[in-house]
Amino acid sequence: MSDEIIRVENLTFEYPDTAVLKDVSFTLHRGDFLGIIGANGTGKSTLIKIILGLLKPDSGKIRLFGGELSRARSRVGYVSQKANSFNAGFPTTVGEVVRANLFSKKGLFRRYTKADDARVLEALELVGMSEYKNKPIGALSGGQQQRVFIARALAAEPELLLMDEPTVGIDAASVSEIMEIIKRLNSDGMTIIMTNHDTPALLDAANKLLIFCEHGYEEFVNKADLSFERIADILAGKRVHRHG
Ligand SMILES: Nc1ncnc2c1ncn2[C@@H]1O[C@H](COP(=O)(O)OP(=O)(O)O)[C@@H](O)[C@H]1O
Numbered sequence: 001m002s003d004e005i006i007r008v009e010n011l012t013f014e015y016p017d018t019a020v021l022k023d024v025s026f027t028l029h030r031g032d033f034l035g036i037i038g039a040n041g042t043g044k045s046t047l048i049k050i051i052l053g054l055l056k057p058d059s060g061k062i063r064l065f066g067g068e069l070s071r072a073r074s075r076v077g078y079v080s081q082k083a084n085s086f087n088a089g090f091p092t093t094v095g096e097v098v099r100a101n102l103f104s105k106k107g108l109f110r111r112y113t114k115a116d117d118a119r120v121l122e123a124l125e126l127v128g129m130s131e132y133k134n135k136p137i138g139a140l141s142g143g144q145q146q147r148v149f150i151a152r153a154l155a156a157e158p159e160l161l162l163m164d165e166p167t168v169g170i171d172a173a174s175v176s177e178i179m180e181i182i183k184r185l186n187s188d189g190m191t192i193i194m195t196n197h198d199t200p201a202l203l204d205a206a207n208k209l210l211i212f213c214e215h216g217y218e219e220f221v222n223k224a225d226l227s228f229e230r231i232a233d234i235l236a237g238k239r240v241h242r243h244g
């Protein structure tokens with residue numbers, strides 16, 4: 001299918017002394033929003049790292065845009081958990097933080113152009129931070145800094161955006177602003193994969209869910225097929241039944 005973004009088949013992964021992912025499969029198409037939920041230690045970040053190509057699965061395979069992972073890197077964006085806050089004296093500007101992510105597309109020794117500046121500004125506008133372009137990143141609140149990091153990912157114009165608990169450690173008001181931004185990007189056609197152990201906002205935004213629990217059980221569902229009671233049961237480790 002031409003609008004297939006990612007296909008994961010029978011993915012299994014263990015660290016030397018911990019089995020983490022067992023036989024995980026799912027497929028996303030353009031515009032899907034996958035929420036990965038589950039308690040700490042159930043393998044959410046491990047799955048993100050495998051999709052990013054930072055860890056190699058023991059078995060199973062991943063296709064991105066119908067091809068190999070290594071050929072898709074420039075089409076995938078990533079936003080991590082909020083980095084340790086920059087302190088107020090940190091000299092790099094907001095615009096420089098965003099612009100640095102254009103390196104991946106330009107190669108190291110090319111100069112920045114006016115078009116690059118326009119792209120930086122556009123990315124900052126998408127997260128409502130354009131008026132902060134020349135401010136030091138350290139002068140911003142944690143929530144504002146995280147919005148800048150979303151803009152940084154957006155500057156490279158990804159088709160698939162991976163976010164690993166992007167709102168951890170951010171105040172509640174900023175969390176809902178950030179979720180609104182992500183929902184808007186999604187309704188404009190960006191495919192999103194997002195993890196969160198704090199689930200209500202994610203349940204609201206996602207149309208598909210991958211649910212991990214302590215026993216390594218996982219389930220891939222369309223959100224509409226799943227009641228909140230059943231989600232609670234799965235998170236509590238009660239096996240229900242497995243979807244393909
Ligand atoms: N680098 C590592 N080496 C060994 N074990 C790890 C490593 N990273 C994570 N783990 C273990 O793998 C399991 C899953 O971790 P992780 O994917 O980070 O879970 P989550 O993101 O859901 O909290 C945990 O038991 C964790 O302790």
Ligand SMILES: [Mg+2]
Nearest residue numbers: 044045046165
């Ligand atoms: Mg994690």
